[in-house]
Amino acid sequence: MRTETPTTPDVENLRAIARGDERALASVYDSYARILFGLILRILNDREEAEDVLQEVFLQVWRRAESYDEGRGRPFTWLVTLARSRAIDRLRAINSRQRASREAAKEVSDEVSDAATDAFKSEQGEVVRRALEELPEEQRRALLLAYFEGLSQSEIAVRLGTPLGTVKTRMRSGLIKLRELLGAHMESLR
Amino acid sequence: MAAQALGALEAGESRSLENHLAECAQCRTLSAKLDDTAAALAYSVEADEPSPEVRARILEKIKAETRTTGTPETGVSQQSAPSNVVPLTKPTRSFFRTVLKYGAIAASIILAALIIATVLLWRQNQRMKAEIAELNENANRTQTELARERELVEAVTGPDATFLRLAGTDAAPRARARLAYDQYTGRAVLFAYDLPPVPPGKAYQLWFISEGRPPMPGRVFTTDATGRAVMRDEVPANGRDAKIFAVTLEPEGGVQSPTGEKYLITPAS
Numbered sequence: 388m389r390t391e392t393p394t395t396p397d398v399e400n401l402r403a404i405a406r407g408d409e410r411a412l413a414s415v416y417d418s419y420a421r422i423l424f425g426l427i428l429r430i431l432n433d434r435e436e437a438e439d440v441l442q443e444v445f446l447q448v449w450r451r452a453e454s455y456d457e458g459r460g461r462p463f464t465w466l467v468t469l470a471r472s473r474a475i476d477r478l479r480a481i482n483s484r485q486r487a488s489r490e491a492a493k494e495v496s497d498e499v500s501d502a503a504t505d506a507f508k509s510e511q512g513e514v515v516r517r518a519l520e521e522l523p524e525e526q527r528r529a530l531l532l533a534y535f536e537g538l539s540q541s542e543i544a545v546r547l548g549t550p551l552g553t554v555k556t557r558m559r560s561g562l563i564k565l566r567e568l569l570g571a572h573m574e575s576l577r
Numbered sequence: 578m579a580a581q582a583l584g585a586l587e588a589g590e591s592r593s594l595e596n597h598l599a600e601c602a603q604c605r606t607l608s609a610k611l612d613d614t615a616a617a618l619a620y621s622v623e624a625d626e627p628s629p630e631v632r633a634r635i636l637e638k639i640k641a642e643t644r645t646t647g648t649p650e651t652g653v654s655q656q657s658a659p660s661n662v663v664p665l666t667k668p669t670r671s672f673f674r675t676v677l678k679y680g681a682i683a684a685s686i687i688l689a690a691l692i693i694a695t696v697l698l699w700r701q702n703q704r705m706k707a708e709i710a711e712l713n714e715n716a717n718r719t720q721t722e723l724a725r726e727r728e729l730v731e732a733v734t735g736p737d738a739t740f741l742r743l744a745g746t747d748a749a750p751r752a753r754a755r756l757a758y759d760q761y762t763g764r765a766v767l768f769a770y771d772l773p774p775v776p777p778g779k780a781y782q783l784w785f786i787s788e789g790r791p792p793m794p795g796r797v798f799t800t801d802a803t804g805r806a807v808m809r810d811e812v813p814a815n816g817r818d819a820k821i822f823a824v825t826l827e828p829e830g831g832v833q834s835p836t837g838e839k840y841l842i843t844p845a846s
Contacts, residue, residue, distance in 0.1 A: 409639055417634055421624040429622040438631045445635045448843045449642070460616075467616035472584060511620040519621055533585035534618050540585050553578065562579040566614040573613060 396464035404452035412449055419463070420445075423470040428533050430474040431481070440477050443463030444470045475537030511572075518568035528552055578604065715745065729809065732764035733757040736793040743822060743841040749773050752804070754841050756822055763812040765795075769824070771804045772840060780829040783817035785812055791821065797831040 397418075403411035423444060428437040447469060455465050519527055525547075532543045540558065544551040566573075580586045598605050714766050734740065745752035749843045754769035767783060775781065783795030793816040798808040812819065824841040 389580050394629050407643060409636065409643065412639060413632075413636060416635065420632065422619055422622075424627040425624040426619040426623045428625050436752055438627050441627050442631055443639075446638055447637075447660040449639045459605075460612050464609075464613045464616040467619045468584075468612065473621070475584060496671050511617075512623065515620040519618075530583060530618070533580070533583035534615060537584065539587055541587070543585065558583060558585065561580060562611055563616055565617075566610060569614060569617055573617070 395462070398457055401448075401452045401455045401465075404449060405455070412445065414544050415448065415462075415466075416445055419466055423466060426467065426557070427474040428484055430471070430478055430537070433481075436477060436481065437474070441470070444473050447473070462533055514569065514572045518565055518572075521568055522561055522564055525549075526557045526564065529557040530561045530565070533558060561571050578608045578611050581608065582615040584615075585778045615824070627743070692832050696818065700755070728764070729766055729807075732759060732762075732809070733767045735759045735762065737761050741822060741843050743767075743824065743843050744770075745771070745841060746839050748826075748838050749840045752841055754824070756843075758812070758822075760812075760817045763814065763817050765812055767798075767806070767808045767824075769804075769806040769808070769841065772800045772824075773804065774808065775799045775826070778829055779826055779830065779837075781806070781824050782827040782835070782837075783808065784823045784825065784835055785811060785816040786821035786823060787816060787819045792823070792835055794831060794833055797829065798829065 397415070399540045400411040400415050404415065420441065424437060424441050427440050427444070428434065431434055431440065444466075448466065455462065459465075460468075519530075522530070528547070532538050532546060533540070538546060541551055542552050543549075543558075544554045547554065549557075578594065581591060586594065594608075598608055610818050700808075725764050738757050741753040741756040741758060743756060747771060751771045752769065753771065753774070754767055756765060758765045771779075772781065780797040780799055782797045784792040785795060786792045793813065795810045795812070796808060800806045820843075822843045823835075823839050825835045825839050826837040827835070
């Protein structure tokens with residue numbers, strides 16, 4: 388699992404998927420379905436919807452594996468980005484369907500977000516959690532709102548009652564700080 | 578870039594950044610690192626087990642897609658993957674897909690064209706058949722008419738043909754006729770003019786009259802609207818010495834011996 392290695396098993400699998408290898412897709416599913424499902428579930432807070440999105444994500448992996456470009460990032464990043472953006476898309480669709488209950492959903496979502504940051508099971512989770520905890524509260528909040536709620540910078544500014552410029556600075560500083568904190572651990576995070 | 582990694586850029590901002598990244602390798606590297614960092618946030622969430630049906634559904638769906646898009650070669654999975662299998666195989670799959678996709682479209686178009694062509698050809702064939710039948714009929718009719726004309730001409734122009742003149746009687750003073758008659762073959766053709774219209778149920782009948790014998794019946798005929806008639810007959814062998822020819826008005830089926838009034842007759846010679 389080293390990024391400097393030209394071809395990791397993940398990269399090999401994505402290439403095999405691009406060639407139409409079903410076993411490679413099953414292999415990627417077995418490696419990442421749990422973490423991706425956790426992420427999707429965290430965003431949607433609805434098992435049924437989350438399973439549907441997870442299925443969508445892997446079908447997209449199947450169809451678009453050939454568009455994966457190693458030069459642009461690691462397979463794990465590609466998978467997570469895909470899963471997150473599908474989940475956020477679904478969240479927006481659900482929100483626009485259920486405008487009335489949106490505020491309530493947000494409350495629940497915020498609670499879950501706090502609960503989730505406290506509940507890490509895996510070793511990698513532990514590493515990321517500790518790094519997040521070291522971030523200043525306002526930076527962490529901006530990162531999590533963007534990442535799990537799918538809010539844009541200006542929406543976060545409105546939500547937090549903070550000037551847009553400040554939000555931008557917090558997100559930038561937060562992510563760069565997080566990267567420094569994760570540092571050596573990044574390699575183990577695939 | 579941080580906002581991009583976190584998915585917090587508006588579409589417009591996102592495009593501008595993409596454009597910049599395409600040109601700036603340094604930013605590209607930083608961007609990739611930030612993307613990796615953001616992806617690590619996924620670990621901050623507790624992993625969870627989706628129901629087993631999801632895996633089954635996905636594999637079933639991709640099998641179905643594989644079946645409809647052709648049979649991609651079996652690739653390499655995690656453990657057995659040789660590290661030098663490189664992306665050259667990617668276009669192969671999309672190439673086959675493209676070929677299959679456009680092949681299917683082309684096949685549908687060709688099939689539709691064939692069906693249309695078949696229908697058009699079938700209809701044309703039907704039309705041609707009808708035309709041929711009509712032409713055949715015309716040809717037959719023409720031939721029949723031609724044969725009849727030829728007989729007529731032969732009857733009239735044969736070496737032994739004689740022409741007789743028939744004059745109208747008091748019943749039809751304006752009527753007249755000519756009779757072409759070959760006493761060796763018995764062929765006779767009557768050309769009649771200005772005969773009065775035939776009353777319903779009646780017809781004109783030609784008679785061959787030999788001296789000392791009862792008149793021999795010829796055929797019956799009617800005239801056209803102008804009182805004209807052309808009538809072909811064949812005189813039986815025992816009536817070929819006839820010297821007198823007459824036309825009477827008789828019941829339309831004809832009779833064996835004259836009952837009606839004479840309308841035309843050869844002058845007694």
